[in-house]
Amino acid sequence: MMDFIIGHYNYWIVIVLMMVGLYTVISRGNLIKKIIGLNIFQVSVFFLYISLGTVEGGAAPIIAEGVKVYSNPLPHVLILTAIVVGVATTALALALVVRIKESYSTIEEDEIHNLDHSL
Amino acid sequence: MIDIVIDITLLAFLAITSVAIVRMTNLFAIVMLFGIFSLLSAGLFVVMDAPDVAFTEAAVGAGISTVLMLATLALVKKPREPFYNEAPHAHRAWLSLVVVAVTGAALVYGTWDIPRFGDPDAPAQTHVARYYIENALPETGVPNIVTAVLASYRGFDTLGEVAVIFTAAVAVLLLIGGRRSKPAVEKKDKREQDEA
Incomplete structure (x- = not known):
């Protein structure tokens, strides 16, 4: 049982972080805060992938003399790409927030709903 | 052993920071906390043997994202007010809590089949x-x-x-x-x- 906890606590805390991000996205009406919640969720997914690639006693995947065990480099490659794409989507979302502010002069979801009868 | 201690400490800091982000209403403080969150996650990536990911997260996540969010905040902030405070939300908190709890429980159940952390x-x-x-x-x-x-x-x-x-x-x-x-x-x- 203790072994199981030591072996899995990492995943559980990552899931807690993920759920905090999801909660922020669902329950908060402010659009910037929603985007930050989405980013928290995204970073926890990165943790999940990097955790899966970690090897006990392994070194960073850079070939060096006298190192036998390396961590799995493939999740690192995936997540490097994901981080950069994540920033691109964040920038796009923030640009949409600026446009919403120009059109509705508010970035609170409830107020936008009250203003726009088509929603 | 020292790895596990550093790992748990950083994860605890991350959890505290994320909960603080949910509970605060001052958006400037929230954006700053998000920068701290990204920097802590870069530290955690180093502990998990991923220095390349850590560099990218520190530069792009903690740097560029924070700058972009601050710029947006400056554009959407009401004039003559020093800070942007989030409006009190009208949603019912318990409903989203239930959704999040069920999803989280399902994900934790999924970890039963994941091999132990660091298993070669x-x-x-x-x-x-x-x-x-x-x-x-x-x-x-x-x-x-x-x-x-x-x-x-x-x-x-x-x-x-x-x-x-x-x-x-x-x-x-x-x-x-x-x-x-x-x-x-x-x-x-x-x-x-x-x-x-």
């Missing part, structure tokens, strides 16, 4: 990863395997990534580039067209 015999470690670790240096001459895969084996993927970033940049420019220079009348016409 996990399926993820025994298939293609070994090929890259053994052959990356002789085949590409690059000692950093992550760079070798990113720039050599999967070079076209990286090209596609550049295309994604280019698309996002074009979209951002189309959305907000040069909009503020247009006169107000034209903007009103545009909105009437949209409504029609």
Whole structure:
């Protein structure tokens, strides 16, 4: 049982972080805060992938003399790409927030709903 | 052992920071806390043997994201108010709590089948990863395997990534580039067209 906890606590805390991000996205009406919640969720997914690639006693995947065990480099490659794409989507979302502010002069979801009868 | 202690400490800090982000209403403080969150996660990536990811997260996540969010905050902030405070939300908290709890429980149930953290015999470690670790240096001459895969084996993927970033940049420019220079009348016409 203790072994199981030591072996899995990492995943559980990552899931807690993920759920905090999801909660922020669902329950908060402010659009910037929603985007930050989405980013928290995204970073926890990165943790999940990097955790899966970690090897006990392994070194960073850079070939060096006298190192036998390396961590799995493939999740690192995936997540490097994901981080950069994540920033691109964040920038796009923030640009949409600026446009919403120009059109509705508010970035609170409830107020936008009250203003726009088509929603 | 020391690895586990550092790991738990950083994860605890991350959890505290994220809960603080949910509970605060001052958006400037929230954006700053998000920068701290990104920096802590960069530290955690180093502990989990991923220095390349840590560099990227520290530069792009803690740096560029925070700057972008601060810039947005400056644009949407009400004039003559020093801080932007989030409006009190009308949603029922318990409903989202239930949704989050159920999703979290399902995900924790899913971890039962995941191999133990750091297991060298996990399926993820025994298939293609070994090929890259053994052959990356002789085949590409690059000692950093992550760079070798990113720039050599999967070079076209990286090209596609550049295309994604280019698309996002074009979209951002189309959305907000040069909009503020247009006169107000034209903007009103545009909105009437949209409504029609």
